[in-house]
Amino acid sequence: MSIPDLPPPLKRLGQNFLIDPNIVRKIVALAELSPSDHVLEIGPGRGVLTEMLSHAAGHVTAIELDPRLHAYLETRQAEFPNVELICDDALAYPVERLPLGTVVVANLPYYISTPLLFRLLDQRGRFPRMVLMLQNEVADRLVAQPGGLDYGVLSVMAQYAADITKSFRVSAQCFRPRPDVGSAVVLLRTNEDRRLGLQEEVAFRALVKAAFAHRRKTIVNSLRDEGYSQEHIVKALTQLGLSQTARAETFFLDYFIELSRLISVESKGAG
Numbered sequence: 001m002s003i004p005d006l007p008p009p010l011k012r013l014g015q016n017f018l019i020d021p022n023i024v025r026k027i028v029a030l031a032e033l034s035p036s037d038h039v040l041e042i043g044p045g046r047g048v049l050t051e052m053l054s055h056a057a058g059h060v061t062a063i064e065l066d067p068r069l070h071a072y073l074e075t076r077q078a079e080f081p082n083v084e085l086i087c088d089d090a091l092a093y094p095v096e097r098l099p100l101g102t103v104v105v106a107n108l109p110y111y112i113s114t115p116l117l118f119r120l121l122d123q124r125g126r127f128p129r130m131v132l133m134l135q136n137e138v139a140d141r142l143v144a145q146p147g148g149l150d151y152g153v154l155s156v157m158a159q160y161a162a163d164i165t166k167s168f169r170v171s172a173q174c175f176r177p178r179p180d181v182g183s184a185v186v187l188l189r190t191n192e193d194r195r196l197g198l199q200e201e202v203a204f205r206a207l208v209k210a211a212f213a214h215r216r217k218t219i220v221n222s223l224r225d226e227g228y229s230q231e232h233i234v235k236a237l238t239q240l241g242l243s244q245t246a247r248a249e250t251f252f253l254d255y256f257i258e259l260s261r262l263i264s265v266e267s268k269g270a271g
């Protein structure tokens with residue numbers, strides 16, 4: 001088989017390839033892999049991270065959307081026989097088929113990093129930890145604490161599902177082509193125990209979204225404008241000893257969880 005030339009990068013697929021082996025080593029070290037580990041890599045691209053993962057782990061599932069890169073990687077399959085190459089959209093791929101305990105390690109395509117992250121966090125029982133390269137701004141939002149502009153739905157929902165550390169920043173010089181935005185690597189250790197039941201989680205997610213829907217308004221007004229009963233919100237806030245004039249961006253994760261529980265109980269009582 002003849003080896004295809006490296007295809008030129010496609011900006012629309014977020015193709016900014018790592019060229020700095022030190023960064024690749026740091027990412028793999030952060031994942032603390034052992035030869036018994038199964039790894040999911042999203043977007044193997046030209047295989048620079050894939051190759052190192054194949055040495056550190058027992059098995060790697062690598063999902064690449066671009067058929068040109070998939071074909072290129074197939075020509076290199078002999079170099080990493082424990083890598084299963086899959087040509088698919090990671091947003092559509094049934095990740096629930098991967099074994100329990102799979103570690104996710106990826107330099108994500110930034111244009112879909114948030115939906116991918118939510119998809120992975122939804123299946124967090126399967127993924128004990130994830131080491132992800134993201135746009136720096138997204139990394140900041142993931143670790144943001146109440147009180148700042150970065151704090152929002154992404155922060156609350158991700159911190160509900162995982163303990164998150166922003167591990168290190170990565171300069172644009174470490175990629176070809178260089179991205180227009182800053183990058184950072186985050187480590188997510190997912191929470192094993194679910195603090196809310198599955199149904200309750202649906203209500204919690206809806207509440208958090210509604211609370212931040214009108215950031216300049218108080219949480220009472222934002223929730224009311226999104227269809228929640230003002231009476232129930234005020235009652236729940238009072239029970240929790242929280243101010244009615246506070247905005248969602250000042251609310252800790254635990255407040256949202258308790259508020260969601262109380263409002264669900266109130267609504268059921270009313271219905």
Ligand code: SAM
Pocket residue numbers: 013014015016017018019042043044045046047048049050063064065066069088089090091106107108109110112
């Ligand atoms: N892992 C390589 C590296 O570090 O050099 C490439 C990372 S690059 C930032 C993102 C990769 O994700 C590209 O190879 C791109 O083609 C791939 N990709 C983009 N959208 C995808 C999707 N929906 N599913 C799977 N892979 C995707």
